Amino acid sequence: MLKVWGRKNSMNVQKVMWALAELGLPNERIDAGGAFGQTKDPQYLAINPNALVPTLVDGDFTLWESNSIVRYLAARHDDNRRLEPADLQVRARAQMWMDWQLSVLQPSQRDLFWGLIRTAPDKRVAAAIDASRAKNTNAMAMLDAQLARTTYVAGDAFTYGDIPVAINAYRYWALVPDHPPLPHARRWYDTIAARPAFAAHVSAVPLS
Numbered sequence: 488m489l490k491v492w493g494r495k496n497s498m499n500v501q502k503v504m505w506a507l508a509e510l511g512l513p514n515e516r517i518d519a520g521g522a523f524g525q526t527k528d529p530q531y532l533a534i535n536p537n538a539l540v541p542t543l544v545d546g547d548f549t550l551w552e553s554n555s556i557v558r559y560l561a562a563r564h565d566d567n568r569r570l571e572p573a574d575l576q577v578r579a580r581a582q583m584w585m586d587w588q589l590s591v592l593q594p595s596q597r598d599l600f601w602g603l604i605r606t607a608p609d610k611r612v613a614a615a616i617d618a619s620r621a622k623n624t625n626a627m628a629m630l631d632a633q634l635a636r637t638t639y640v641a642g643d644a645f646t647y648g649d650i651p652v653a654i655n656a657y658r659y660w661a662l663v664p665d666h667p668p669l670p671h672a673r674r675w676y677d678t679i680a681a682r683p684a685f686a687a688h689v690s691a692v693p694l695s
């Protein structure tokens with residue numbers, strides 16, 4: 488059985504759990520990271536030297552980096568290609584948006600999330616939160632422009648490219664209620680939010 492190490496309120500663990508649910512793959516999730524600890528234990532470091540979650544264990548094979556895990560699951564465990572596009576250019580675009588999520592979208596949201604969700608009100612640094620909100624809004628505007636042209640990030644169909652980006656979008660709506668109009672991103676997000684696998688592993692888990 489596939490095993491996933493990681494707490495369920497981690498957005499990077501959520502990517503993996505959401506993908507597993509989309510693919511209907513039985514799995515076992517083991518709490519680790521945050522208050523659950525374990526990530527600095529020698530046996531965990533042996534499978535993930537970053538001491539971060541998630542980590543996937545598939546028999547003798549282990550893998551870390553959430554987006555890589557999502558791509559692996561789709562390529563290795565789904566002959567029907569429900570998440571991985573067969574067309575190489577569409578696949579490359581889906582992977583591009585996953586890379587963008589890691590390199591631009593998530594870093595832009597980090598201080599906003601940590602400031603508002605994980606820091607007591609009297610300890611918050613307003614300047615850092617404001618700067619993060621502005622950067623995150625710029626990134627969301629870029630996503631909105633793409634979604635004015637395509638139904639999903641990589642084209643007409645839902646792909647693994649949508650998974651990491653949609654989790655940051657979910658957080659953006661919660662963290663920036665007074666955001667500028669982003670009608671295309673909102674239309675896309677509302678379609679995604681109706682997916683049972685997203686509801687089970689992302690929107691049902693309160694931000695913490």
Ligand SMILES: N[C@@H](CCC(=O)N[C@@H](CS)C(=O)NCC(=O)O)C(=O)O
Pocket residue numbers: 497498499500519520521526538539540541551552553554589
């Ligand atoms: N780029 C890595 C980032 C992993 C990461 O930062 N994980 C966070 C949770 S979202 C973590 O492990 N934090 C420390 C902890 O939970 O103990 C990935 O996508 O897997």
